[in-house]
Amino acid sequence: MININAQQQQLGSACANAINASGQVVGMGPQGAFLYNGSITNLGALPGDVYSNATGINASGQIVGSSWTWTYYAPHDAFLYSGGVMTDIGSNTDAVGINASGQVLLSNGSIYNSMTGTTTDLSHPGGWSVPLGINDSGQVAGYINNWLGENVAGVYKDGVWSDLNTLIDPNLGH
Numbered sequence: 001m002i003n004i005n006a007q008q009q010q011l012g013s014a015c016a017n018a019i020n021a022s023g024q025v026v027g028m029g030p031q032g033a034f035l036y037n038g039s040i041t042n043l044g045a046l047p048g049d050v051y052s053n054a055t056g057i058n059a060s061g062q063i064v065g066s067s068w069t070w071t072y073y074a075p076h077d078a079f080l081y082s083g084g085v086m087t088d089i090g091s092n093t094d095a096v097g098i099n100a101s102g103q104v105l106l107s108n109g110s111i112y113n114s115m116t117g118t119t120t121d122l123s124h125p126g127g128w129s130v131p132l133g134i135n136d137s138g139q140v141a142g143y144i145n146n147w148l149g150e151n152v153a154g155v156y157k158d159g160v161w162s163d164l165n166t167l168i169d170p171n172l173g174h
Contacts, residue, residue, distance in 0.1 A: 018056045018097070026054035026063050033065050033081075043081050046088050052079070056097040056104075062114065064095035064104050078106050080114055090119070097134050105134040124161045129154065 014029035016036075025036040033043040033052035045052040046067040054065035063081040067088075068074045078090040080098075089095070093108035102114035109129050111120045122129055127145030134140050144154035144161050153164040 017054060020057045020059050020061070022059065022061075024057055024061060026057045026065070028053040028065075033063075033067075035063060044086060046077055046079055046086060049077065054081070055095055058098045058100050058102070060100070060102070062098055062102055064089075064098045066094040078104070078112070080104060080112070082114070089114075096131060099134050099138065100136040101138065103134060103138055105131050105140060107131070111138070111140070122156050122161070124154070129156070129161055131156070 012030045014027055014034070016025050016027040018027070019025045027034060031042045032045055033054035035041040035043060035054065035057075043052060043054060043063065048069070049067040050070045052065055052067040054063050056064045065079055065081070066076040067079050067086075068076045075092045076094050077088050078093050078095040080087045080089050080095070089104060089112045090106050090108065090110070093106045096105040096107055098104045104112040104114060106112055109122045109131060111122060111134070113120070122131060122140060124144045127149070129142055129144045131140045131142040133142070140156035142154055142156070143151050144163065145151055154161050155164060
């Protein structure tokens, strides 16, 4: 059980966004992105920005999130916080989550690989995709715009987006 009440004055009004298996919690407080690991650590923001939000943490303690100037509606830059250093990993995008391999899912429809520094585009050929989560195998869940112009649940695996509706056995009914 995590007791954040002892830190309430330090943290104030906040939102916890993710927790890893070690109980490390990340989120956004009055001072921006934070890590709770028995005490509160303010992660700061990228150079030139004044605010941040931590949205994911993996078992290795790598943290991802977004940083921006003082209005939330300004363009965001995704960051990776590792070893006490915050690195810009994408402009005009948010970091959605991170898996055990250090693959960072970005809201612009791409995956940033923290081991190689490369980015993979997850574009859907029928329109667009919105990635929402990534697992430790690098599979992505979200929704895609299919060939009919509809938004449907999708999964990205082995370089291809699949409409989940096409994966359901039609003999199972509705």
